[in-house]
Amino acid sequence: MSVTADDRTATIAGHRFHALWLRDNCPCSECRHESGQRLLDTRSLPDDLAIVEVEGCTVSFSDGHVSCFDEDWLRANAGEAPTRPRTLWDARLQGALPVARHDDVAAGGTALRDWLAAVDELGFAILTGGPTEPGTVTRVAELFGFVRETNYGRLFDVQTVVNPTNLAYTGLGLGAHTDNPYRDPTPTLQLLHCLASSADGGENTLVDAFRVAADLPRDDFELLAATPIRFRYADPETELEAETPVISLDARGDVESVHYNTRSAQAFRLRADAVGRYYEAYQRFGRMLEAPEYRIQFKLAPGDLFVVDNLRVMHGRTGYAPSGGERRLQGCYADRDGLRSRLAVLSR
Amino acid sequence: MSVTADDRTATIAGHRFHALWLRDNCPCSECRHESGQRLLDTRSLPDDLAIVEVEGCTVSFSDGHVSCFDEDWLRANAGEAPTRPRTLWDARLQGALPVARHDDVAAGGTALRDWLAAVDELGFAILTGGPTEPGTVTRVAELFGFVRETNYGRLFDVQTVVNPTNLAYTGLGLGAHTDNPYRDPTPTLQLLHCLASSADGGENTLVDAFRVAADLPRDDFELLAATPIRFRYADPETELEAETPVISLDARGDVESVHYNTRSAQAFRLRADAVGRYYEAYQRFGRMLEAPEYRIQFKLAPGDLFVVDNLRVMHGRTGYAPSGGERRLQGCYADRDGLRSRLAVLSR
Numbered sequence: 001m002s003v004t005a006d007d008r009t010a011t012i013a014g015h016r017f018h019a020l021w022l023r024d025n026c027p028c029s030e031c032r033h034e035s036g037q038r039l040l041d042t043r044s045l046p047d048d049l050a051i052v053e054v055e056g057c058t059v060s061f062s063d064g065h066v067s068c069f070d071e072d073w074l075r076a077n078a079g080e081a082p083t084r085p086r087t088l089w090d091a092r093l094q095g096a097l098p099v100a101r102h103d104d105v106a107a108g109g110t111a112l113r114d115w116l117a118a119v120d121e122l123g124f125a126i127l128t129g130g131p132t133e134p135g136t137v138t139r140v141a142e143l144f145g146f147v148r149e150t151n152y153g154r155l156f157d158v159q160t161v162v163n164p165t166n167l168a169y170t171g172l173g174l175g176a177h178t179d180n181p182y183r184d185p186t187p188t189l190q191l192l193h194c195l196a197s198s199a200d201g202g203e204n205t206l207v208d209a210f211r212v213a214a215d216l217p218r219d220d221f222e223l224l225a226a227t228p229i230r231f232r233y234a235d236p237e238t239e240l241e242a243e244t245p246v247i248s249l250d251a252r253g254d255v256e257s258v259h260y261n262t263r264s265a266q267a268f269r270l271r272a273d274a275v276g277r278y279y280e281a282y283q284r285f286g287r288m289l290e291a292p293e294y295r296i297q298f299k300l301a302p303g304d305l306f307v308v309d310n311l312r313v314m315h316g317r318t319g320y321a322p323s324g325g326e327r328r329l330q331g332c333y334a335d336r337d338g339l340r341s342r343l344a345v346l347s348r
Numbered sequence: 349m350s351v352t353a354d355d356r357t358a359t360i361a362g363h364r365f366h367a368l369w370l371r372d373n374c375p376c377s378e379c380r381h382e383s384g385q386r387l388l389d390t391r392s393l394p395d396d397l398a399i400v401e402v403e404g405c406t407v408s409f410s411d412g413h414v415s416c417f418d419e420d421w422l423r424a425n426a427g428e429a430p431t432r433p434r435t436l437w438d439a440r441l442q443g444a445l446p447v448a449r450h451d452d453v454a455a456g457g458t459a460l461r462d463w464l465a466a467v468d469e470l471g472f473a474i475l476t477g478g479p480t481e482p483g484t485v486t487r488v489a490e491l492f493g494f495v496r497e498t499n500y501g502r503l504f505d506v507q508t509v510v511n512p513t514n515l516a517y518t519g520l521g522l523g524a525h526t527d528n529p530y531r532d533p534t535p536t537l538q539l540l541h542c543l544a545s546s547a548d549g550g551e552n553t554l555v556d557a558f559r560v561a562a563d564l565p566r567d568d569f570e571l572l573a574a575t576p577i578r579f580r581y582a583d584p585e586t587e588l589e590a591e592t593p594v595i596s597l598d599a600r601g602d603v604e605s606v607h608y609n610t611r612s613a614q615a616f617r618l619r620a621d622a623v624g625r626y627y628e629a630y631q632r633f634g635r636m637l638e639a640p641e642y643r644i645q646f647k648l649a650p651g652d653l654f655v656v657d658n659l660r661v662m663h664g665r666t667g668y669a670p671s672g673g674e675r676r677l678q679g680c681y682a683d684r685d686g687l688r689s690r691l692a693v694l695s696r
Contacts, residue, residue, distance in 0.1 A: 337498075
């Protein structure tokens, strides 16, 4: 054990710690609630707080406080945190899709845990063999979290008529997109549940947009990350608008989220001489999202369901034959915090 | 009118437009749904799309399509969008708090619109004279949006006992903080409604953390924006953890959100030689949040309520005398998209 000359740092268990860091993380019952919440307001610590004495893992401070640390805790929290590696995927995942049986997952326990772990790791997972009753989709969301109610309701119908009166309701394929980029905050999870599916085609497609973003030429990536665009939705009761880049980065410079939806993207507001270059990057990304080497594809049978991380995995559908039959889905939104919480609790 | 030599841009109404931009924003009923959603998938446009002819605001393209634009729309969408100025505030707002009567706002119309506009502009607003019935807080949220249900329920009680058995439930003041920084996504709005308040003190404090962030020394600001920290909450049923910097920037480099909560902040994971400097910036920000020149203060009477933008305005409370009396609040979370949508629709 050693205390450095300026009394501002101490080396304990082979790691060097700052006086303020140690005092701020004192585990005693006066400083920490048993829930783990800090009772001490960090702001109250004096700037010139010094370490007076170190004995083993017990540290005495110049404010008179004495803290007894757990050595394992100190080791585990010393220095920078290791970054958690991400599992990015492409079309080769087709042979190993994360699929579970509805009844197993609904029963909870390890089946639910493993299914949620797949969503957390891969950004999606599929359930098969569930009920075909309307409302099933929110009951599945409630297995792990809370429905995000929106102007579309707690759930919404995705019903496509075979003889359309409007281009929007044809059997044409839908390109890969994220949902509701005009919302703040964007729903982080989307669930889609199949009630009926007797039409040919209409397969669901998914693409790991984080994988595609990683494969973009660097200058395209940077341009898409640096350029906010606007998304908008309006109807007589609603007017939603939000601004975000197609690729959002976190404070580390890692991809945090993607927003891409050609239906709700507004006219790009760019200097005239920047427009051509932006379209180049935007179109390259958009087409890579449709490339067979990235996307997986599956057809929901009645009772099947999938959940996607709407900030990472884009969804679309292939075209389907207007030769008769029905295709009816119900969807809802939910959020990642609930899912990760349930996963963590089931993993204890 | 002129078409440039390479047929890639056209100057219309005094502004230069790119061929892809124009084609992508064609307003015809084949390209746009009446809702304003784009029916055309931008990805389907050829990279080498050219402008063949321009007559007035009618543009013919090399893919055979002809688009008729509205001249005012072209002018309004040319070039970069003007940035919307933010109204930042400090303690001088104390004399002009955004307060409305519950019954006026609950009736909708311009009173609701003006109250929501205050939340949108200042990041908070107060309602007085409302009911003291439990559940009022979610009914107010439903005036403009949707309750964000969490593990705390659709609403939660903030009830402080005057003779505490635990330090967490004393009458001590609570420093300025944002709620639930351990949640992903963080709730963007919080509502707090007073059911009972007979104790002395216990005033609510609010501070515009965007104002404080703007006044930070530049290197402190940059350090707080560049350094992700972790927040955590756990109980037997729940385990929530999220990583974010104290100051989050958007793609333009403007402050997008703040997350600050000394109770749920986890031990900072930093290189040993970076810890002292980080605490310096963190403590300066934390103390500025408490400085009288920034904060406003008011006491909720039974029936009163306030809403804050939880990514911008921090809330706290002053200490109160343990001389008897009661202080009971109910809170709930909601999101900004619903509020801004209702505001936009009421402003049509």
